Amino acid sequence: MGERALFDQIGEIIRGSTPPRLGHPHIQTRHNGVKAWFGDPAPQREHYEAQIIPAELAPGARHHAIEIGFHAEHPAEPDNEAALTRLLTTEPAWRTDLGDEPRTGTFLGRTTWRRISETWPDTDLTDTDLTGPDIPFEIGVRLVDYIRALEPHRKRV
Numbered sequence: 684m685g686e687r688a689l690f691d692q693i694g695e696i697i698r699g700s701t702p703p704r705l706g707h708p709h710i711q712t713r714h715n716g717v718k719a720w721f722g723d724p725a726p727q728r729e730h731y732e733a734q735i736i737p738a739e740l741a742p743g744a745r746h747h748a749i750e751i752g753f754h755a756e757h758p759a760e761p762d763n764e765a766a767l768t769r770l771l772t773t774e775p776a777w778r779t780d781l782g783d784e785p786r787t788g789t790f791l792g793r794t795t796w797r798r799i800s801e802t803w804p805d806t807d808l809t810d811t812d813l814t815g816p817d818i819p820f821e822i823g824v825r826l827v828d829y830i831r832a833l834e835p836h837r838k839r840v
Contacts, residue, residue, distance in 0.1 A: 686714055686715060686735065686808060687712065687713075687714045689808055689818070689819055690712045690713065690714075690715075690716055690717040690733070691712050691717075692819035692823070693712075693717050693733055693819050693822050693823040693826065694710040694712050694717045694719075695823075696819065696820060696823025696824065696826075696827070697710060697717070697719050697731075697823055697826060697827060697830070698710060700823065700824065700827045701719075701827060701830055701831075702831060705721060705830065705831075705834050705835070706721045706722070707721070708720070708721060708830070709721070709724050709726075709727075711726055713734075715734055715735045716732055716733055716734025716735060717732065717733050717734070717826075718730045718731065718732045719731045719732070719826065719830065721834065721838075728755065728756045728757045728758075728762075729753070729754070729755050729756075729757075729766050729837065730753070730754055730756075731752070731753055731754075731826055731829050731830050731833075732750070732751075732752070732753075732754050732800075732826075733749060733750070733751045733822050733823075733825075733826045734749070734750055735747055735748070735749060735808075736748050736749075736750045736791055736792070736802070737792075738804075738805075740791040740792050740802075741791070741802040741804050742802070742804075743804040744802070744804035744805055745804070745805055746805050747805065747806075748802040748803055748804045748805065748806065749802065749803040749806045749808075749822060750791060750800050750801070750802050750803075751800060751801055751802075751803070751822060751825050751826050751829065752785060752798055752799050752800025752801060752826075752829050753770070753798065753799045753800065753829055753833050753837075754790065754796060754797070754798050754800070755767055755796060755797040755798070756790070756793075756796045757796075760795040760796075763790075763795065763796050763797040764797060766797060766837075767787065767788075767797035767798075767799070769836070769837065770787075770799060770833060770836055770837060771787060773836040774787075776832075776836065777832040777833055777836060780828065780831065780832035781828060781829065781832050784801040785799050785800060785801050785829075786798070786799070786800065786801065787799050799829070799833065800829075801825075806818065
């Protein structure tokens with residue numbers, strides 16, 4: 684399976700698994716990742732993403748990693764910090780759903796952006812065999828976990 688096909692499958696899992704009360708997710712698939720957001724159909728600076736990142740950005744990775752989570756990628760760093768701060772005020776609520784894996788703070792590879800995400804070092808992206816884990820399903824479900832846990836808090840004013 685090519686990586687584009689992997690992320691296309693993950694996009695379908697997001698579409699099919701996102702709770703309707705959150706609205707219709709907009710999905711953008713690329714060769715190295717998938718983004719999901721709500722509201723305006725134009726790509727949003729605050730979104731959920733699963734993507735392949737280089738090993739040097741992920742502790743413990745030797746070849747690559749999958750990063751899964753929430754990103755704030757506004758042009759102005761204070762806007763990204765504000766988006767993260769809003770979500771951190773409700774951290775006890777979403778931590779219950781997401782566990783200890785998510786890290787918060789600066790974006791991996793770009794210090795002006797912010798994130799709540801986790802990395803899966805050296806994930807085998809070809810492991811789609813019926814006897815083993817279904818990696819598109821695993822990634823898609825975990826990204827939907829982030830959407831379910833964070834989106835209700837992100838929308839609060």
